Amino acid sequence: MTTFDGFVYVAFTIRKDHISVNPKFQFFEIVEVLSSNHTEKLRIAGRFGAVLGIASSEEESEQTTYVLHIYDEENSFLVGENEIRATGRSAKRDDFYSGEVIRVTQAGELSTEQP
Numbered sequence: 001m002t003t004f005d006g007f008v009y010v011a012f013t014i015r016k017d018h019i020s021v022n023p024k025f026q027f028f029e030i031v032e033v034l035s036s037n038h039t040e041k042l043r044i045a046g047r048f049g050a051v052l053g054i055a056s057s058e059e060e061s062e063q064t065t066y067v068l069h070i071y072d073e074e075n076s077f078l079v080g081e082n083e084i085r086a087t088g089r090s091a092k093r094d095d096f097y098s099g100e101v102i103r104v105t106q107a108g109e110l111s112t113e114q115p
Contacts, residue, residue: 002061023056023064023066024064024081025086026051027093028050028091028093029048029086029087029090029091030087030089031048031066031086032033032046032047033079033084037078038080042056048067049071050071050091051067052067053067054066055067065080065081066078071115078113087091
């Protein structure tokens, strides 16, 4: 994990075998956060966000979890499938990602190498 200009950037790899084949919600889908002990504790119940990540457990019995960008928040939040509801709206990838790429070394330092 590295910090540049006050932002934290984390690089990770998503294994396709850990993403549900048929997730209930899709990337960039706008959802409403439902009230639960978890979402109330996070203070995001009743708010709207966009799905930026999808993860499933290797266990069939475990629900799919989602990373949500909550509008007007600096952080993203991990919630369960039963804690969000579809709105019928979607955002665009470009709303969240500029396409700009930065490279860092294995030590986490900013790299000036060109691809």
